[in-house]
Amino acid sequence: MKTGKHINCSLTQLPFNSVLSFKTLIAQIKQISSTTDHPMQKMAKATLAAVNKAPELNAPICADEALNNHPQLVKQLMAFVISPLRHNSDMEACSLPFASEPFFASELYNKAAGCKSQHFEIAMDGDQDLSLIAKLYQAYLIILEKFYNYSIDVDIPFTYRVTNTNNGSVKYLRKRIHAEYLEINEIKKHPKLSSKEIAELFDNTEDLNLWNSKIPLENFEFSGFMHFSLTDITQDFVISQLKTDLLDKKTIETNEGFEVLQKRMCALFENPQLKFGMAVAPDADANLNINLIWNTIIPRSELQCSDYIGSVYEKAFTENRIINISDLGEQPNDLVVQNLLNAGIRSLAIVPLFIDEQPVGMLEFACAAPDNISMFQIKRLHDVFPTFALALKRSKEEWNDKIRAVIQDEFTAIHPTIEWRFREAVGRFLSHTNKSNQVPMEKIVFPDVVPIYGAADIRGSSLERNMAIQEDLTEQLEHARDILNYAIQLKDMPLLDDICFNIQQNINTVKSGLKAGDEVVILEFLKKEVNPVLNLLKERYADLSEPVDVYFSSLDPELKVVYKKRRDFENSLTKISNTVSEIIDIEQHKAQAVFPHYFEKYQTDGVEYNAYIGQSLVKNLNYNTIYLKNIRLWQLLVKVKVARSIKLLQPQLTTKLDITQLILVHSNPLSIEFRQDEKKFDVAGAYNIRYEITKKRIDKARINGSNERITQVGKIAIIYSHADEIQEYKKYIDYLIAQGYLAPTIEELELEDLKGASGLRALRVEVNFDNLAPNEINPEEIARIVTNN
Template identity: 55%
Template sequence: MINKDYIKVNCNLCEIPFKTHLSFRYLIKDITAISEQDTHPMYPMATSLLSKLKKAPELMDEVVEQKTLDKYPELLKQLMSFAFNPLLDDVELSAAWKPFDMEQEIYSTNAFKKIMGGPNRRFELAKELDENQMLITVLYQAYVIILEKYYKLDIPIDLPFTLKMTDTDTGLVKFFNKRFNSRFLEIRTIGEVKDLSAKQIKMLFDNDNDLVLWNKIIPLEKFEFNGFLQFAYHDVTRDHAISDLKSDLLKKESILSKDGYLKIKDKIRTLIENPHAEFGMAANYGFETNLNQNFIWNTIIPREELDCHDYQGTMYEKAFKGKQIVLTTDMAKLEKDDVVAAFLKRGIRSHAIVPLILDDEIMGMLEFGCKKPGGITMIQLKLLHDLFPVFALAMKRSKEDWDDMVRSVIQEEFTAIHPTVEWRFREAAAQLINDDDAPDNKKPDDIIFPDVVPIYGASDIRGSSVERNVAIRDDLRKQLREASQILEGHEVLADVPLLKDLRYTIEKHLKTVGRGLKAGDEVLIIDFLKKEIEPVFNLVKGRYPGMIEAIEAYEKLLDPELGVIYNKRKNFEDSLTMINDEVSDIIDKEQLKAQTVFPHYFEKYRTDGIEYNGYIGQSLVKELEYSSIYLKNIRLWQLLVMVSVARKVRSLQADLPTKLDITQLILVHSKPLSIAFRQDEKKFDVAGAYNIRYEITKKRIDKALVKGTRERVTQVGKIAIVYSHADEIAEYKHYLDFMKAQGYISGQVEDLELEDLKGASGLKALRIEVDFNGSDAIKHDKQVYEEVITKE
């Protein structure tokens, strides 16, 4: 039987259709057998108990009433000592019940009474099954017992049900797995019960969520249960909460929606066993930026109460910059600031901040608070330690999803559909239009293309972040120095106090630029130049005619639209744009030709370079027959296009205002996967959690290092072909022989092992050097490829 947590169960029963009776006959039968074995360790107890039971014959009746249990409580305990181990009375969470009647408990251990007993304990199934979930639970238990005890079938399952227990006094939530033992239960039949055929057994297990069918084949009203059921309970609070949290964090809405955040908050409280703990989370784009204006900001202190600048210099900045957990045992002992005051106003005394780090980059932060001093401890945080990487990945994915959503707002309501798969969208639209009975708000069916092979490549600008930062620093340094020379170079301004302060601020900013810019420094300095230097220069020009020439010379250096010196940055941006335009143009033109060989899905996007995703397979096309030869063709095409791109970028070097170059890589993934159209973001994505390794690898391989070195696998003038399995790369080696013979590449093919990445291990790579002296011509007709792709 499969997991009932997520299956809709077909059931037309409203109550238990069979009779049940409490009886100890099966247990007494076992005790009698022990009394006949004088070597048995419990022989004396068994003989003594049977002697006492003769004086209480009601306990040996076929049906035992509650009043009988009340009359002989001590004998009942002695009876149960043969079913429950007395030595584990304070350890095991166990109880005995009248068959399928959870209202009539007949015995329970002290551990059960202490942890699960009492009127303040509320029980429910952890996950909803159906409207009559408790009834359905009983029916499944009954069928398992019937199959095992009456039909003598070996059922290869354990049927646990997870119970959620809420302490209504404290709000504390715990979860328990509940397993039953039917050893002391007897089954009787009423009327004729037919044997089961092999065909019927198969039909039952093929339709295990259809209890209407089950009851037709095995009518429950023909069975009667006598005896009692034992139940054992195991605390699975931590495992259940962690599993649920991980599942929640895989969903986009868990981070982006208020409801998702509240669910996470409840599970965090369960994990740290503090039903009143406060919890917050936020995404970060850099601490010095306007961090609390980002899209993920569910913090303990609402964003309306604290400005982002209030967090600077506090424990938050310490956690962010130090990339470390910051624990505060008692807020009242800290030096007062706006943040501390806001927490104390809410009664929060203990607090912890946890930075979420992924690839040495902070994705966001979690925070925990409690009104009790010392209520948040490092031990509690260690209980959550395994979840922090999952939170970090979820935060990163949510940030990426949010960025995609922002871009989609700029576009039309429906983005352009790639021509290769347009036919499938037309079918879905036609079906929706032709369905006259469909409600107005009905959504189209999911659009999924199974068994397609992914194609991924990237041409990335090497060191673009460093070059951009250098350009920004050079422009800011020049403008600050020019402004400083004006303020210092004229005696008439030397003794003006305000201008002395401006010169001092300029020197501070020059030191900042010299040390290296942090997030927010550029905005701060430009704001100073525009809002403080510019008004003063305008005032000085009107007051001191002798200053006009110098200030106008300064103003001529400024970009007329941006109002700042924009020389180095413009050179960088122009160079970046020139390279990306040329690379994009080559890929676009060659893609048009490649589509004529065999249609495939292809999407290209700009970062600091050009990346693309492609998919090829039978499900993407409707009227053409797919063959693996087309996959080989697109892989060879991919290599030749990269050679063409490398040569083009090399030819641009003399014309680039800022010298930039590219690195290129291909990710090989031979195992077919499925892609699904995400209706909410109007884009395709890989479907299924099992494909997450491919997505993680894609995002991280550009930073991969050659094993045992600090050398990046991607290098200027070379193409890296990254793969996981040796059988994936055999055909590539054949292509490389062809390319070398044709003058596309030169030198030896490097066969490399790569350092493990987080979420992706065992990667290898072939690295080839582009021959920059050959022709750039790329042809796509069958004649060019036939010899290469058919002679492997």
């Protein structure tokens, strides 16, 4: 039986008759009486003799008088069902088929469930009579087993919530029914059902009306009695429900959800007076504290987060252990203890919650009486503590998610180093917004930062791409032309002559050099004019079937064009770009560990990156120019590693491509501002614009007085404006030459003037490829070199 869904059921009561009978039990007792080695043979004979003197118990029992007139004999009969030895240890009872009230029960059953103060209800909440629905399913499964030979487990467990109306305590009991003493009589012949029809029933377990149309229950009568047992499953059931509750974030974020948790805890601790609290561990950022879950026993209005510092609560987190205080009245008095005592609390337990050794929150349990909470009770929750921790962590992240959502909407992705600044701005923005005071988002500016720029460009990628396109288009056009020429020999068709002429015109266009838009026009011509004609020729002329199939098999299955040279080019380009990007990502992670800085990388036909370093970018850290020196030497070492790695990659490239690399030096600090309209950082101030212009144009810059580009394969160009900027780099270059990373040749060059940027100079050094093993970049070694220099 599925739960949690609405059951389509028109029945409001059981539609069949139930008759109490001991027939099956008496038959079983007769068998025992004739079994000489059975330990209960004598008792069975005595019981049968007594039953023979009470014929009303041998027939269907229609009135309670039959039972009331023979109480001792009923006990004797029931001794064969419920052992007298289990009366004080097990909750067992027997009842009329599908009845709720038993006619016989063990002593423990009567004590735990039989008294009037115990209110029984199906534990699953809903607006339907779930007890009736469960009984209907039970009846159907018993019928299927007996009349349709459909052998399945007919034991559907019923879980009851049992509330003590005197003190409000709650228990959960699992009821299991044993149907061995049941008989089913047919009032009308049962309808035949195929295996397909039975499968349909189990595919529609929410539709009891369908079940009753296939197997009308009113056609049957149940006789005998039901034997059932109750098991206390409070601990397992409540913990299972807690885990389910905590999957829904509303449970800990709403008052209604928290009340459910409170009731679950009272049931688990078997104490309806238990007080329960929970809280998320607050972050250092005060902006986050406003929206945290803080359902503590003492409300936030009376005790703030800071008030718990130095208290037993802080001790629980510091020592990462559960603290259970049997009597707060015996504890040293502080603000927290005094507030708890004022609230009538004497017993207290505090459970700190951690994930990966990081505090995420805490649970607290309290009672008015001393010595009222045991560690054994708390340990019952051990399996659910991690779920509580995850739920509290999730709630803690809700506010962070709101901040991230605004950052994503207003600022797009933000580098982790500077996220703190955006969180501050958004926190203030949301705080004002919550107070219905809409204010504009403040500007995000980082003053006095030093820029770092580097690029690795794939030399001649545009030319290689165009050549690949030309070769692929030429191959496809010539292949189509050859097939059509062959077709003309088979059958003279003026249309084919015209298409061949157009193909040749397109071949001439490709070979003379493609212009913007030519590729699209040619591909449309092939797809819409050439390919349909080839398919038509294949259908009409058997001799053309194989040539046309070969043509189409040469095309890319998705793009429907020849894509050989372009695929070779794209694969080679991707291998180079991914290799460069991966090296930068790995080494950048190490560089961030030395000192956090802003870093952004762009990957197109090559890889370029912008970085900024300075005091304004970090919080709670002290910046020193030694870190700038670190990143500059790091830059050079990464360039060497990239050059050597691409050299090693060359044999794997189907299209021969290589890279050029440059570094742009700019020592004067500048300011960067986040441009909200463009969702990116840009330099601020007219003077600093020159730096941005230079970045965009230097990759095409030439050496003054020549046509040679400053960037060359196998070399690193270090471009600068002022002589004093390059002195530091010369020391690093000497070190790299001594280590065998660079060749000893150093070129000092002057660049031609660029529009918006003049007076640029460059050092150009050559990577030493005698040793192609990529150099290891050690942050400790970098720190040693820059410190000595």
